[in-house]
Amino acid sequence: MKKTVVLLSGGLDSTTTLAYAISKGYEVVPLTISYGQRHARELRSAKAVAEHYGIKQHVMTDLDLSFLTTSALTSSKVDVPKRGSLDDISEEIPVTYVPARNIIMLSIAAGLCETVGGEAIFIGANAVDYSGYPDCRPEFLKAFQHVLAVGTKAGVEGRPIRVEAPILSMSKAEIVALAKKLDAPLHLTWSCYQGGEKACGRCDSCLLRLKGFHDAGLVDPVPYEASP
Amino acid sequence: MKKTVVLLSGGLDSTTTLAYAISKGYEVVPLTISYGQRHARELRSAKAVAEHYGIKQHVMTDLDLSFLTTSALTSSKVDVPKRGSLDDISEEIPVTYVPARNIIMLSIAAGLCETVGGEAIFIGANAVDYSGYPDCRPEFLKAFQHVLAVGTKAGVEGRPIRVEAPILSMSKAEIVALAKKLDAPLHLTWSCYQGGEKACGRCDSCLLRLKGFHDAGLVDPVPYEASP
Numbered sequence: 001m002k003k004t005v006v007l008l009s010g011g012l013d014s015t016t017t018l019a020y021a022i023s024k025g026y027e028v029v030p031l032t033i034s035y036g037q038r039h040a041r042e043l044r045s046a047k048a049v050a051e052h053y054g055i056k057q058h059v060m061t062d063l064d065l066s067f068l069t070t071s072a073l074t075s076s077k078v079d080v081p082k083r084g085s086l087d088d089i090s091e092e093i094p095v096t097y098v099p100a101r102n103i104i105m106l107s108i109a110a111g112l113c114e115t116v117g118g119e120a121i122f123i124g125a126n127a128v129d130y131s132g133y134p135d136c137r138p139e140f141l142k143a144f145q146h147v148l149a150v151g152t153k154a155g156v157e158g159r160p161i162r163v164e165a166p167i168l169s170m171s172k173a174e175i176v177a178l179a180k181k182l183d184a185p186l187h188l189t190w191s192c193y194q195g196g197e198k199a200c201g202r203c204d205s206c207l208l209r210l211k212g213f214h215d216a217g218l219v220d221p222v223p224y225e226a227s228p
Numbered sequence: 229m230k231k232t233v234v235l236l237s238g239g240l241d242s243t244t245t246l247a248y249a250i251s252k253g254y255e256v257v258p259l260t261i262s263y264g265q266r267h268a269r270e271l272r273s274a275k276a277v278a279e280h281y282g283i284k285q286h287v288m289t290d291l292d293l294s295f296l297t298t299s300a301l302t303s304s305k306v307d308v309p310k311r312g313s314l315d316d317i318s319e320e321i322p323v324t325y326v327p328a329r330n331i332i333m334l335s336i337a338a339g340l341c342e343t344v345g346g347e348a349i350f351i352g353a354n355a356v357d358y359s360g361y362p363d364c365r366p367e368f369l370k371a372f373q374h375v376l377a378v379g380t381k382a383g384v385e386g387r388p389i390r391v392e393a394p395i396l397s398m399s400k401a402e403i404v405a406l407a408k409k410l411d412a413p414l415h416l417t418w419s420c421y422q423g424g425e426k427a428c429g430r431c432d433s434c435l436l437r438l439k440g441f442h443d444a445g446l447v448d449p450v451p452y453e454a455s456p
Binding site for chain 2: 104114
């Protein structure tokens with residue numbers, strides 16, 4: 001059975017990506033990296049999602065990125081912005097940008113992928129609703145795949161690891177619809193940037209998620225602090 | 229003052245690279261990543277080297293890579309080979325190859341470099357005595373620099389981070405000679421793959437280092453278990 005490593009944060013996008021890889025016949029090895037993000041709540045979701053699928057090998061690892069002091073997701077000194085609506089989300093790279101985040105995540109996934117003899121890494125990167133993150137663009141993913149071709153044992157031995165981003169060009173509504181079609185456990189996922197017991201409903205991530213469910217004509221099964 | 233992040237393991241190569249960056253007028257931020265390698269002894273050296281230079285900000289972080297079970301440097305189940313001489317070192321990629329190691333190290337360095345506003349990452353990669361590691365080749369470093377140009381905020385904003393590998397094409401003897409010329413604290417460095425109090429003198433890393441000092445006409449100030 002062909003193997004793949006799936007980066008699984010426990011959010012909507014990565015869970016849908018996991019469900020997609022499974023639907024394509026892959027034996028999946030989810031990789032969850034705890035990097036000191038505020039929403040450690042996500043990690044519980046990642047575990048629950050992997051258990052839902054009865055996955056044998058779920059690799060969880062810790063990486064202290066608290067020295068990346070400019071990001072709201074790694075530093076408690078930077079506030080996660082709360083907004084009234086999606087209209088307030090600017091085109092600029094937001095404070096939730098973690099420097100080199102996807103580069104770091106994909107690198108660790110590459111190490112695991114070589115170790116388990118996998119042929120691809122699946123990542124739930126999205127270039128549509130991505131809020132300006134440079135490491136969610138197709139050009140970046142292509143460049144990273146080239147790094148794996150020339151910089152790993154698998155690559156130089158003629159078995160280059162592919163980088164697959166199946167939801168890259170989908171709108172949030174399309175992602176929600178795909179998740180529904182694949183019967184992904186959306187009730188177990190977590191997308192909110194805050195670490196509360198209920199989703200805040202006001203951060204970028206919540207606003208995009210809620211709009212996605214709305215546009216897909218579905219109700220988000222996750223509890224929210226206030227009605228959005 | 230222009231800033232740079234230097235990957236500092238505490239070995240001969242990274243210490244020489246740090247000394248080189250300082251000699252070029254950079255304010256250096258050393259980054260030492262503990263990835264569960266056997267030679268935790270190196271970390272003590274990294275700290276001592278940074279202190280030797282009176283460096284203010286030395287970032288040390290932990291990353292558990294024990295799931296990379298195929299490498300002798302991350303798994304206790306794979307033995308570090310002991311050899312009689314350098315002639316026994318084969319051309320193949322050795323068991324000390326850590327899957328995607330330099331990709332992971334450079335990625336984390338890239339995050340730190342963006343955070344501190346640095347213009348380059350210095351890495352002590354070496355393509356001459358590199359024992360067959362694919363992630364020490366010029367082609368890889370060039371590909372990785374392209375990833376930073378297209379996948380980071382600094383890159384898309386027109387301040388791409390450079391990857392500098394000043395000792396890439398040097399023989400071990402040339403590295404030792406450069407270190408001597410720059411007055412690098414070689415007595416504080418540690419290269420042995422084993423974690424003992426004295427260097428073993430028989431692993432690939434020790435053999436290459438000893439040959440380097442010998443060819444440079446210098447005596448290695450580090451203590452060895454047995455006379456090589």
